[in-house]
Amino acid sequence: MKKILLCELNMSEGTDVAAIEKVTAALRGTPGVTVMDVDSDKDHNRTVYTWIGEPEDVLAGAQNLTEKALEIIDMSRHHGSHPRMGAVDVVPFVPVRGVEKEEALEIARRYGAFLGSKGVPVYYYEEAATKPSRQNLVDLRKGQYEALEKKMKDEAWRPDEGPFAFVPRWGATVTGVRFPLVAYNVNLRTTDVEIAKAIAKRMRFSTGGLRFVRAIGLPLEEKGMVQVSMNLTNYEKTPIPVAYDLIRSLAATYGVTVAEAELVGPVPLAALEDVVRHCLQVHRFEASQIIETHLLG
Amino acid sequence: MKKILLCELNMSEGTDVAAIEKVTAALRGTPGVTVMDVDSDKDHNRTVYTWIGEPEDVLAGAQNLTEKALEIIDMSRHHGSHPRMGAVDVVPFVPVRGVEKEEALEIARRYGAFLGSKGVPVYYYEEAATKPSRQNLVDLRKGQYEALEKKMKDEAWRPDEGPFAFVPRWGATVTGVRFPLVAYNVNLRTTDVEIAKAIAKRMRFSTGGLRFVRAIGLPLEEKGMVQVSMNLTNYEKTPIPVAYDLIRSLAATYGVTVAEAELVGPVPLAALEDVVRHCLQVHRFEASQIIETHLLG
Structure with a gap:
């Protein structure tokens, strides 16, 4: 039986239908990816993508989606009722079948490194956290996007990947591995x-x-x-x-x-x-x- | 979600490995067919094939398998401890997901007509039975292959498809639809x-x-x-x-x-x-x- 990894990517754009469709197309165009759900919420101004596939395909989907999302989103103009701190806000990878924790962690870290190479500060959370204070999303996202400029001057907030600097356009991304809830x-x-x-x-x-x-x-x-x-x-x-x-x-x-x-x-x-x-x-x-x-x- | 039909074909050959492999290849070579199990029993001198797929593909698999089986088997020389009366002995079609009884019945009847056109007498059983006395396999197979010659002289045993005659090489086949057991x-x-x-x-x-x-x-x-x-x-x-x-x-x-x-x-x-x-x-x-x-x- 093939391995199944799931990715749930929370993107900070839920109103611009044409822009969302471009991002969705980048995900759907990735071979081996099965999209389970695309859920846009106008009040949250947020879209949650859920897809599954073999680990490498799921990673490729995340990268393709993210490239488009970084093109279309400018966090300095983002408003929405859901807590958020990045254009690509939270990206958990979830082992569903036949995927060991270590394999999922490797995928999350490669995704984090990819984001970092694009210039986005990245924090690893849950099973991928590099210190206990980074395990919980709520702690990491405290103060949201608006607090990032100040946080980025504090050594405690040095990111796990990407620049140690406030990036107005993209904020910061939280990614990692969690078990299915x-x-x-x-x-x-x-x-x-x-x-x-x-x-x-x-x-x-x-x-x-x-x-x-x-x-x-x-x-x-x-x-x-x-x-x-x-x-x-x-x-x-x-x-x-x-x-x-x-x-x-x-x-x-x-x-x-x-x-x-x-x-x-x-x-x-x-x-x-x-x-x-x-x-x-x-x-x-x-x-x-x-x-x-x-x-x- | 795609429809899933299952077929379980009981063939009266379980010892000649090379012959069985030819039959198996005919099934596996059918597009859209997923073979779940191929179980040969030497004492029974019988092989049970189980496969699934969309209804049309499952039918094509049954036809491809059957053509090969009719080539290799001569029932006049068959011995085995399991009750049997045909080269292709019993072929139930089983609706697994999204397949209505009527659709499965149509597949079973097309398979029966195919067998009949090849010269094999066919009886429909279970949900496909044309009269109550033909519902149960045990009743249909009473006396096994060896009783067929006599039965075929009795109007009560006129088959549902194929010749109303004893066919020494192939005996007779029972096919139909049953629910998953x-x-x-x-x-x-x-x-x-x-x-x-x-x-x-x-x-x-x-x-x-x-x-x-x-x-x-x-x-x-x-x-x-x-x-x-x-x-x-x-x-x-x-x-x-x-x-x-x-x-x-x-x-x-x-x-x-x-x-x-x-x-x-x-x-x-x-x-x-x-x-x-x-x-x-x-x-x-x-x-x-x-x-x-x-x-x-």
Whole structure:
């Protein structure tokens, strides 16, 4: 089976349709690239591209797209409601199937070096971070584009690639490797949001829960329910059905049942294979048993 | 997403490696065909080919394979331990994804007409059967190849395609359409095979159970367990997790637990999507959320 790497590139242009189409064409014209989604948001003034393919093809797609994006965007004139600090703002590479972390890191670093060679300051984040203070996007992007000029005078903000200087036209780019994130929301048959908050607290890593779960409790007023909204940051080590079983048993301690749940956005097939293993007790289930996997090359 | 049809062709030659390779090459040389498995068994003197692709390509593969098989096989000299009555013995077409029953039936009928035009008597079975007595393979193949000469003198055995005559070299072929069969075995933590038999009886359609379940109870002496061995003949209408839940609750009435289970052989992705919907309560899960499905064209 072929390797699958995913790239999700966040570009700071979401309004100029003709310009966006030029960038999209550069991505689509890259051999071996399958574009999953192109999502432009006018209020955010931002477009999120998602594509998959073999690692080298995905890198080529990122480079082709980026060359066009750097031509059309001038950050000194950019306004939008979404936090951003660069023309090419954030570019995570995500291993989906058969790609080791090291291989994905090499792709991210080659992409970073490419951007640097074009004159764009680059910070590596998540699995590619060169120091702990650069792991989180939120920390890196603090103050956004507007703070970059000042930051670039501080040695702590020396970029990992590219010039140690404020580049008004392009700002700075954050790139790196992260694992696939599974967004799993579980709705409970109660209107008491305190129950959702208490369960979220027990579920999430930061307050004693499962190692790879982030969770918050929310009201869902229209539905007359509450929601435990979760991000599973490593579905191999904390599988979706493990989170489901725990949430259901925590809910039971409040006499509350699970009404429904949703998986939001894309999920790797491997995460679903674990659902089969866990929920049907088929411990030795293999991906090659799924007929469609034979068409993946 | 492209349509996927599967064909499983059972050929009465499993010993002559050079001859088998010629037949295999004819299948593999067909554009658009993905060969999943080629399984030759010397004792059976039989080879089972499994391939997938778009309906027209799958049909072309069947025709190319069949032409070669008819060249190399002489049934008047065939011996093997597996029941058989033709050089090309049984050819089910199985809709896997996006293929309606009518479309699969048309493919099976075109394949049957092709075989008939080559001079092979053909019987349609399962969903393609022209009368109830021809639905089951076991009924059609009763007496095997050796009974064909006599059968061909009886009007009841007039074939659906091809000559109404005994053809010593090729016997007769059974073809048609069946739904994907999911083989699901559940092992129970007891050595009492009567419990497995009682549960199988409650599970299977023929004795009051689920509409699309066939089941038997077996001892698994080496493991010190018993097994409820099931075939799910329509995973859309009787999903795997529904069978699992029922079997687990029936076992509980004997104070017995499920030790492990296995899915044997290929499974359509759609059957696994139902596992996600059922087991994680994600009722609105869509196949397009699975990243890999974007590579299926």
